[in-house]
Amino acid sequence: xxxxxxxxxxxxxxxxxxxxxxxxxxxxxxxxxxxxxxxxxxxxxxxxxxxxxxxxxxxxxxxxxxxxxxxxxxxxxxxxxxxxxxxxxxxxxxxxxxxxxxxxxxxxxxxxxxxxxxxxxxxxxxxxxxxxxxxxxxxxxxxxxxxxxxxxxxxxxxxxxxxxxxxxxxxxxxxxxxxxxxxxxxxxxxxxxxxxxxxxxxxxxxxxxxxxxxxxxxxxxxxxxxxxxxxxxxxxxxxxxxxxxxxxxxxxxxxxxxxxxxxxxxxxxxxxxxxxxxxxxxxxxxxxxxxxx
Amino acid sequence: xxxxxxxxxxxxxxxxxxxxxxxxxxxxxxxxxxxxxxxxxxxxxxxxxxxxxxxxxxxxxxxxxxxxxxxxxxxxxxxxxxxxxxxxxxxxxxxxxxxxxxxxxxxxxxxxxxxxxxxxxxxxxxxxxxxxxxxxxxxxxxxxxxxxxxxxxxxxxxxxxxxxxxxxxxxxxxxxxxxxxxxxxxxxxxxxxxxxxxxxxxxxxxxxxxxxxxxxxxxxxxxxxxxxxxxxxxxxxxxxxxxxxxxxxxxxxxxxxxxxxxxxxxxxxxxxxxxxxxxxxxxxxxxxxxxxxxxxxxxxxxxxxxxxxxxxxx
Numbered sequence: 206x207x208x209x210x211x212x213x214x215x216x217x218x219x220x221x222x223x224x225x226x227x228x229x230x231x232x233x234x235x236x237x238x239x240x241x242x243x244x245x246x247x248x249x250x251x252x253x254x255x256x257x258x259x260x261x262x263x264x265x266x267x268x269x270x271x272x273x274x275x276x277x278x279x280x281x282x283x284x285x286x287x288x289x290x291x292x293x294x295x296x297x298x299x300x301x302x303x304x305x306x307x308x309x310x311x312x313x314x315x316x317x318x319x320x321x322x323x324x325x326x327x328x329x330x331x332x333x334x335x336x337x338x339x340x341x342x343x344x345x346x347x348x349x350x351x352x353x354x355x356x357x358x359x360x361x362x363x364x365x366x367x368x369x370x371x372x373x374x375x376x377x378x379x380x381x382x383x384x385x386x387x388x389x390x391x392x393x394x395x396x397x398x399x400x401x402x403x404x405x406x407x408x409x410x411x412x413x414x415x416x417x418x419x420x421x422x423x424x425x426x427x428x429x430x431x432x433x434x435x436x437x438x439x440x441x442x443x444x445x446x447x448x449x450x451x452x453x454x455x456x457x458x459x460x461x462x463x464x465x466x467x468x469x470x471x472x473x474x475x476x477x478x479x480x481x482x483x484x485x486x487x488x489x490x491x492x493x494x495x496x497x498x
Numbered sequence: 499x500x501x502x503x504x505x506x507x508x509x510x511x512x513x514x515x516x517x518x519x520x521x522x523x524x525x526x527x528x529x530x531x532x533x534x535x536x537x538x539x540x541x542x543x544x545x546x547x548x549x550x551x552x553x554x555x556x557x558x559x560x561x562x563x564x565x566x567x568x569x570x571x572x573x574x575x576x577x578x579x580x581x582x583x584x585x586x587x588x589x590x591x592x593x594x595x596x597x598x599x600x601x602x603x604x605x606x607x608x609x610x611x612x613x614x615x616x617x618x619x620x621x622x623x624x625x626x627x628x629x630x631x632x633x634x635x636x637x638x639x640x641x642x643x644x645x646x647x648x649x650x651x652x653x654x655x656x657x658x659x660x661x662x663x664x665x666x667x668x669x670x671x672x673x674x675x676x677x678x679x680x681x682x683x684x685x686x687x688x689x690x691x692x693x694x695x696x697x698x699x700x701x702x703x704x705x706x707x708x709x710x711x712x713x714x715x716x717x718x719x720x721x722x723x724x725x726x727x728x729x730x731x732x733x734x735x736x737x738x739x740x741x742x743x744x745x746x747x748x749x750x751x752x753x754x755x756x757x758x759x760x761x762x763x764x765x766x767x768x769x770x771x772x773x774x775x776x777x778x779x780x781x782x783x784x785x786x787x788x789x790x791x792x793x794x795x796x797x798x799x800x801x802x803x804x805x806x807x808x809x810x811x812x
Contacts, residue, residue: 217611225608228621228624231682232625232627238643254656255649255653298531305529311522312518324536324541326793331765331772332782335772336546336556337542353539356535386524411630415632415633418747422773436634437751440641441641466642472634480627
């Protein structure tokens with residue numbers, strides 16, 4: 206049965222499609238503008254007023270300046286370390302905890318579960334956390350970016366519910382074949398929960414990539430700064446002096462503008478590149494959390 | 499007699515525990531690092547909250563510092579900064595609640611009306627793109643765009659004739675900038691959960707409504723919205739629980755001394771007083787005060803919603 210739609214509904218539909226196109230534009234234009242601006246000729250960009258629909262002229266000067274800058278490269282390296290080591294620790298500890306939470310028939314499961322859940326509602330807050338990390342001797346160490354955030358309780362619960370959805374018969378047959386608990390977790394459960402693990406890697410990884418606040422609290426040594434802290438200096442505290450050295454004074458203001466855009470692009474590009482491939486997992490992760498959380 | 503029973507159950511508890519641990523030794527060993535994490539990084543800081551009731555000195559530690567009871571809490575409530583901080587914090591969070599909360603719902607409802615499946619997917623993918631851009635980069639972009647020569651400032655002054663200045667140094671613009679950029683950041687991502695709820699609505703309900711002569715808008719009002727109401731309420735309770743937890747990271751990145759009067763919120767004040775003023779105990783007390791109010795808000799919101807709609811968190 207086909208039901209005729211009224212003229213009003215047609216108008217709504219057209220309006221809706223146009224409105225949605227507008228939303229796409231609003232969501233992407235700031236990034237497009239940044240990309241265009243980063244490739245523009247610095248002096249023309251300064252003189253220009255208003256929106257950009259393509260780069261003004263074409264110059265990769267800003268990117269060249271940026272790639273000569275050791276802070277950025279160093280920051281990239283530190284971030285890379287934090288993301289890989291941090292995510293590995295995250296996944297290891299979270300899967301250990303999730304395996305425990307998803308195993309039945311343990312006498313101490315309930316008290317340990319309660320101990321874990323309570324931390325979702327109560328925390329010490331920022332200053333006790335700060336002193337705690339200092340007292341553990343993690344100050345000025347990249348591990349301060351890794352250990353205090355080693356387990357995200359919400360992720361832990363999502364993972365344990367994924368483990369729980371694996372049929373018991375599979376576990377039983379593995380036990381019969383003589384599998385120990387470690388073997389069970391790493392050879393059976395984890396390979397069977399690939400989709401969930403992928404989501405967890407993405408969640409944790411993106412968190413580490415974007416982290417700046419803990420870094421600002423715990424790191425004094427500039428050589429340890431992750432990319433986001435370097436970015437903060439350039440974008441928020443407006444300090445491009447380290448990068449525009451060797452440029453004539455009158456050009457410095459202009460080039461420092463394009464450097465800002467170039468740095469933004471460089472810091473966002475890795476995520477934008479993997480984004481199309483990973484986004485179906487992201488959605489899936491939210492769904493798991495929505496159903497179980 | 500009773501005593502004997504107690505003794506037996508105690509002994510049997512111990513022997514049962516021993517047996518349980520022996521039988522599941524590996525799995526208990528495996529969970530030790532997890533417990534260690536929670537003790538070291540969650541429970542130890544909770545113990546550290548005691549310093550809110552002390553004059554804490556880092557060299558003395560909690561055991562050696564002088565106890566002062568509720569002094570810091572009273573000082574904070576009486577301080578001249580208190581009204582300003584509460585006002586700013588509430589202003590930001592109520593703005594996010596009033597404008598930021600409905601945005602993803604409306605977006606999800608409109609997206610639900612798009613018939614072309616491919617187009618729908620494309621819209622979704624683009625809509626939550628900003629969620630993955632780092633906060634530092636987003637705030638950097640905002641700062642650049644609303645600076646004196648930034649693209650937003652230039653366009654706005656062209657359209658509405660506002661003075662061409664750094665918009666973030668004008669206290670009046672802070673709240674709109676903060677709220678709008680938060681909607682931009684979160685709308686698509688927050689909508690996913692509603693979109694998921696919408697996809698679960700039984701198509702037969704729509705058919706029935708159409709046969710009964712319900713127009714599009716009536717269907718939305720009487721079929722779609724009731725179907726996703728539980729999700730909306732849960733999200734609302736969670737949001738209300740965060741009422742005093744305005745994103746301090748974003749505020750720290752965006753504000754500047756010129757607009758402290760409008761932009762400074764409880765958590766950024768804590769940050770400055772602690773890490774720039776070394777007032778450890780005072781700021782811990784403020785943090786605790788904040789957390790307690792938040793917790794009461796969740797419980798309160800949960801109660802109300804449980805009474806009104808039978809949807810609640812616990």
